[in-house]
Amino acid sequence: MKKIQMVDLVSQYQPLKSQINSGFEEVLNSAAFINGPQVNLFSDNLEKYLGIKHVIPCGNGTEALQIALMALELQPGDEVITADFTFAATVEVINLLKLESVLVDVDYDTFTINPESIKKAITPKTKAIIPVHLFGQCANMEEILKIADEHNLYVIEDNAQAIGADYKFKNNTIKKSGTMGIIGATSFFPSKNLGCYGDGGAIFTDNDDLAHKIKGIVNHGMYKRYYHDEVGVNSRLDSLQAVVLNAKLPLLDSYNEKRRKAAEYYDKAFSNHPNLITPVRAEEYTTHVFHQYTLKVVNADRDALQKYLSEKQIPAMIYYPVPLRKQKAYDNGKYKDEDFPMTNKLIDQVISLPMHTELEEEQLDYIIKNVLNFFI
Numbered sequence: 001m002k003k004i005q006m007v008d009l010v011s012q013y014q015p016l017k018s019q020i021n022s023g024f025e026e027v028l029n030s031a032a033f034i035n036g037p038q039v040n041l042f043s044d045n046l047e048k049y050l051g052i053k054h055v056i057p058c059g060n061g062t063e064a065l066q067i068a069l070m071a072l073e074l075q076p077g078d079e080v081i082t083a084d085f086t087f088a089a090t091v092e093v094i095n096l097l098k099l100e101s102v103l104v105d106v107d108y109d110t111f112t113i114n115p116e117s118i119k120k121a122i123t124p125k126t127k128a129i130i131p132v133h134l135f136g137q138c139a140n141m142e143e144i145l146k147i148a149d150e151h152n153l154y155v156i157e158d159n160a161q162a163i164g165a166d167y168k169f170k171n172n173t174i175k176k177s178g179t180m181g182i183i184g185a186t187s188f189f190p191s192k193n194l195g196c197y198g199d200g201g202a203i204f205t206d207n208d209d210l211a212h213k214i215k216g217i218v219n220h221g222m223y224k225r226y227y228h229d230e231v232g233v234n235s236r237l238d239s240l241q242a243v244v245l246n247a248k249l250p251l252l253d254s255y256n257e258k259r260r261k262a263a264e265y266y267d268k269a270f271s272n273h274p275n276l277i278t279p280v281r282a283e284e285y286t287t288h289v290f291h292q293y294t295l296k297v298v299n300a301d302r303d304a305l306q307k308y309l310s311e312k313q314i315p316a317m318i319y320y321p322v323p324l325r326k327q328k329a330y331d332n333g334k335y336k337d338e339d340f341p342m343t344n345k346l347i348d349q350v351i352s353l354p355m356h357t358e359l360e361e362e363q364l365d366y367i368i369k370n371v372l373n374f375f376i
């Protein structure tokens with residue numbers, strides 16, 4: 001049996017090897033490392049895939065979020081609401097720009113930001129909401145967009161973990177994750193569902209003026225060479241990374257299907273177990289692209305399970321062990337534990353099993369057998 005990993009990018013590379021290698025050679029022979037034709041081709045193709053007018057590539061997913069906030073001209077002191085239970089990049093860029101981060105609780109079933117908690121957190125200073133489409137499912141965008149509309153707030157989607165997921169509105173309109181808010185931000189970090197071989201990211205919008213502004217911000221605030229109209233950043237996707245993304249984008253849907261298949265395989269083994277809760281699909285509004293397969297362990301020792309699996313050479317990760325409001329960098333002393341009942345439960349219960357496009361049945365069987373053995 002092949003060694004089990006959380007993500008197996010070496011195996012995924014094999015069938016793409018000749019295409020990617022020859023693409024790399026083309027870039028090396030042309031020396032167009034920055035803004036080569038591969039980068040434009042990729043943004044054009046991603047625009048078509050997502051059904052959105054503008055995809056602006058950038059350096060990574062964290063910068064994509066930062067640039068989104070800069071483009072909307074949020075000012076120091078403006079409040080931005082986001083989830084307490086997620087990766088830190090979202091709250092990090094809010095604070096980096098001297099905006100006020102307001103962390104709120106998530107939904108226990110779906111792990112995504114809770115619309116009722118958003119409502120309670122709104123003040124006259126609130127300017128934006130950043131829902132995170134965590135673990136591969138969209139947050140409840142219908143509710144979030146309604147709240148945003150009522151209070152005149154921007155919605156920026158953190159789509160780093162859900163590229164390719166479909167959202168279905170009550171009127172049956174279907175949209176791709178990341179294309180529903182005023183701006184969407186994503187990451188092409190190698191382990192994401194659409195990953196390159198280094199850092200990469202992108203910003204999505206349907207708004208022409210914002211797209212123009214974002215294209216300036218990613219390039220030092222330049223709209224005309226050496227004329228700097230505003231303070232920008234340097235954030236680019238390089239041509240070598242675009243080669244990888246051009247090879248993988250046509251496969252994204254089949255990759256996501258492979259992840260779903262692996263998730264269903266896990267589900268079958270775990271769904272009736274008294275100590276395990278399998279990932280809930282919010283099927284009435286979103287598809288699931290399983291960036292992570294995250295179980296909840298109840299009435300049993302989650303950390304002991306992780307240790308047991310590790311002794312059997314099975315990696316398993318705790319995403320996320322500490323709520324953001326309790327991180328030294330983001331603890332403003334104002335949060336009350338009782339406002340976060342779900343996050344408080346989740347941090348003690350969650351465990352993510354290996355999930356990627358190359359999982360073999362033999363590996364899945366071995367993981368399943370050992371998870372079940374732990375409880376015997």
Ligand SMILES: *Cc1c(COP(=O)(O)O)cnc(C)c1O
Pocket residue numbers: 060061062063086087089090132158160161186187188189199200201
């Ligand atoms: C990975 C990730 C990011 C950051 O992306 P980078 O490309 O690593 O900067 C932001 N938000 C979420 C939810 C992520 O999972």
